[in-house]
Amino acid sequence: MSSSIPQAFKSLHITSAESKSDHEHIFEVSYEYLSKIKNFEDVKSFHNCIVALINMDKYHKANILLKEVPKEVSDQLPVEKIYIYYKLGLSSKLNEVYENLSNDINEIELRAIKHILAQHSYQKGDIFKALSLYHELITNNQKIDNELDLACNERAVISQITNHDKFNETSKILSTITDENSYDLLFNNSLIELSKGNLEKSLELLNIATDKCTSANIDSDPQEILMELAPMKLTIAYIYQLQGNISRAKSMLDDDELKNVNDLMINLIIKNNYHSLNKSSEINLIHRDLDYQYNLHHLEQKLIKSQHQTLLQNHLLLSYQSSTISKNSSYLSNASIEKYLKSFPGDFTPIIYKVLLALQIDINDLINIDYNKAISRKLFKYISNKVENDDLKITAAFLLNSVNSKSGHYDQSIYVFEKMTNELINESRLIPSVIGSLINLYETLNHSSKLNQLILSLIEKFESIPQNEIFDNFDLYNLIKVIGFKLINLNDEENANKVFQILKSTGKEDLLIDSISSKDSSKLLPVNSLASSTDVETLLETNIDSLITKPTTSKSIPVSKTDKEKPNKISKKTKKPKFSKHKFYKPDSEFNPEKELDSERWLPLKVRSYYKPSKKDKKRSGGHQGIVDNSQSQPQPQSSSASKSNANKKKKKKGKK
Template sequence: MASSIPALASLLKKSDIEDHDEILKSANHAIKQSKNDLEAQHVKIVSLLNLDRFQDAVHAFETGGDKLKEKASLEYSYALYKTGKSELAAEIAAKGSSRGFQHVEAQARYRTEDFKRSAELYKILGANYENDAEADLKINMGAVDAQLEWNGLGDLVQKKKPAREDLEAFETAYNAACGSIARGEMAQGEILLKRARDLCNALEDLTDEEKVAELLPITVQQIYVLGRQGKTAEADKLAHTIDLSSIPDASTRYIAQVNQAAALEETVNPYLTQRLVTKDVQSLKPDYPFNFQTAILNRNRYATELQALKFDGTAESTATAIKSKPSPNLDAFYNSLSVVNAVATAKGQKGKDALKLIVPLLEKRPKDVGLVLTIVQLYILHGNSNEATATLQKFADGLEKSGDAEALNVRFAPGIVGTLVSLYHNDGRTGHVRLEMSKAASYWRQRSKSKSSGVNGLLKAAGSVLLGSQDSEDHKLAQEIFQELYAQDEGDRYAAAGLSASSKSSSSSALTPIDRLVAKIDIDELENAGIAQLPSSTSATVTTRKRSAEETKPKKTKKMRPRRMPKDYDENKKPDPERWLPLRDRSTYRPKGKKNKARQAMLAQGAAPATDSEGSRPATPGGDVVKGKQSGSAASKNKKKSKGKR
């Protein structure tokens, strides 16, 4: 052993840093002479890792024993990570304290989808780059931020908008695009993906083959974004530029295959599509997709089965999967399975026919969040908001009465509370809105101080609603809510504004000072301009309807046809303005004859009736109208009718 170490050391001094094959040969030769030579075994491990022979490195660790694993624990954790054993790699790396261990643990945590811990480690590494490549660290940190967004942990992301330096390399631009896509900003994601593609094509130090390999994930992501934006023609055209067989990564190849099938503009055989999309994700290991990708792929598989009219099989398989997860729960995947199960149960029916088949499922799964929300949505689409409100209210009351901690978390989840408040608001039930907000705020205030962004948003909405109440208790609760939110984050302007509105003596540095707001206001100019007056009650009502483009266009004057014009029509002669009035109401009217003259005089204001005029008679005196005697013929007829039996 003593003779092998100097020989190996001299070889390492003479060898080039890239000549790992020679180093490996020398290490193997030393190990043959002494199997327990830890130094030679360590050198062999390093050589195998530099040659990307990770599986051989793990095998060497297993044959070397625990002492070798303890001596080269950093290399051991890295080898495990590269061979897909990320959980064990993270556990081993977490025991070390050096910067190298933090790198390995951060990467292993990323692969095990512990993105919160991975973000914490990269934040520590990014505080001081030391000898690390700054660009590589930024790339990894951008990837972690994108995964946080995908997994609903966007409140942990410190940089939402990409900086200028993020647009200087295609890797960072691609990660920034993924973050925008995860937030639902598809247009921004499309722009950043195009930027990443242009930067990759502009690189001169990459060969054509390397550029193709780097552009593959960018192209796959572009197809997804174009499909989400409804640009099916562009997505279909871009999908045909990819050679699926040339993608080395199994999960990327499968995702590209699914996106290509989804981007087809023309209608294809749904049975062929279902066969193409259906694949066991577990078979893709170690290059298996992340959980959020797996959930989407499974939903796509169920969607193709529904298109292929496989209702019974889909209903049975989704029901089995739903039972494996205790209810109620807020798991997005299992709640989406409830939606698929409802569609399969309805067997293509819509409206009332679908509700007749889906509503009975509530008796079997009364705590299924996805099923309840599906039924509520169907009621709303059918125009039955009262039944939708009653269904969700009954579901919420059942969870509240159960007293179970998990059930209460679901009951007062921001999504459930927001949906119920929206239904109350549409029905005009203001009191129910305030009561629901008050109950939700009281519940979450009793929980831990560190709340998620969704809960904080719910508390802000509750405080805003309670401020509009006439009850002093509601005002007090609103003030307490905003005090807690402001204490949690003094830079939160919404919380500061709410605290100022709920408390008379409250000031915050987060709000713009009043002096700055009124600094550019000229008081004299305002006084000279006068005060705007409200319209009077007798004035005409002002409508706020927006006029269409047709109404704003000047109307063309229609030319009257010659046959519709009067015989004596003259364009140069001004028409009589009183031509629309009756003849006797015109100013030029002059009655003829004594009778018409007397009638005209009688209608004049202040004129007395002409009793001596010919054809006139005195007016009927006021009072009750007295019925006169009947004429002789009529009286005789009545007398004859009165005879007979009495």
């Protein structure tokens, strides 16, 4: 995003220091005066301390100082206070300060606070709040903020909303500025086109933006130019990847200049995207190279919500595949899972791995189709044992459905989802994902009578749900909408009108529902805008096989008799022995088999010419009764020289080695 926050911060007329040591000196002197002479009640010395700590990026220490001074003193510096909470990710405290702002705050400080709050909302995923704040700043701007910066920030937020299911009329661009020389504006416009799916248009804007950026920064430091160009090049590589042009995407990410960017976040995205293009079996090496745990910790305040979610999902997946995560991992604790579900509602990723690890099912078991029956039995037994946690039970049901889909036998899945759905309807607690899965199963198996019965019972339940609950629950609203369209396909217009009337009564702005209710499609997008720009001839020339992704299949392992008798037991594969680190391979040119290999290596040890029996062996063959001399029956070594040297060796008396 643009530099509106630093500009607003500088406009507060804060005296700057020349180096970090100067800031440290300012802090030490001011803190000494504030704490020992003024007893933490002097605004000017407190202001000097806070600004010095902010310039040194010591936000935790600044937060401690905020707690030391009285509230009436800290409240006189709302911009600095909110900025510290923003850098530390303390959302509740930040919002508390914003809501309790005094009425006599000046316009510059208020705009600076709104900039901070908008950027914080954008980072935390509250994109509609961020856009609302930028619209306020654009509408009320009296040449305080740079219009181009506001336009760039507004478009950065809209690029995240356009691909969002909640996109509506309030998500339109308000800023009218169109500076064709601004590569930042071009870049953000390309992101909007990318989120809409217009890959060619996005790529065109990105190429123009990179050219503008290069020419505008031709006299700048090379590292600064790379920092400006890196996000654009990464986006170009991503578009190539979406288009299936893997070779061009790899060449972009392999660029030496791009790898030399001195930025932790950009380096992580480069590695992450590059590994996603390579089909490597070295999972452990990839996991170590990406080092998600370190990067997620250090980039916590830089990553936006969607980026953090994707990287965390990748971390859990690689940890599971490399067997480096256990069921006692901190990522799978109840507190961590609760926090994850609160941040990313509807994403059960950590619960999936918690169930799999609890049942001792590894990635090889999931891939091998011969273990599907055993895994499904484990999952079915796990669900049937009355698991107290609903999230664990629902996640296990989805896993069971996934395993059943490989074999095409859905008896267990239907039984589980029917039981769950009936319990939810009786408790007036509808979970759209569970109900949607059962509807999908009925449609897959052509159980039309059961499907009709389920839909009728759901309509009856929808009518009893309060309108505000449907309005607030986005997933429930969409479930009701989907069922309405299914009823239209079933030619049941009477019940379809009932469903659409329930949605319309919520008062939610929905052009599709309004057009169905009024039977007027003039407000909807024209059909031409929904059609692809690719012509028919290009589609006919495309090889269909290149568009079909081939599933990765494991080599089938024959099932033994014992496996058939005990299908619920999953046998663990033994790991291959590792070579010692002291062993090494010699090149062929240095290896001489005649000198380095023993010519008698094929003979038993005791009949080799150089064999020397131990004292125990001598005592055993020392003339006791019952001992038979079998030297005649054993094959003799054929090398006379070896026997001669052996005889000479026997004359020498040596100590025990």
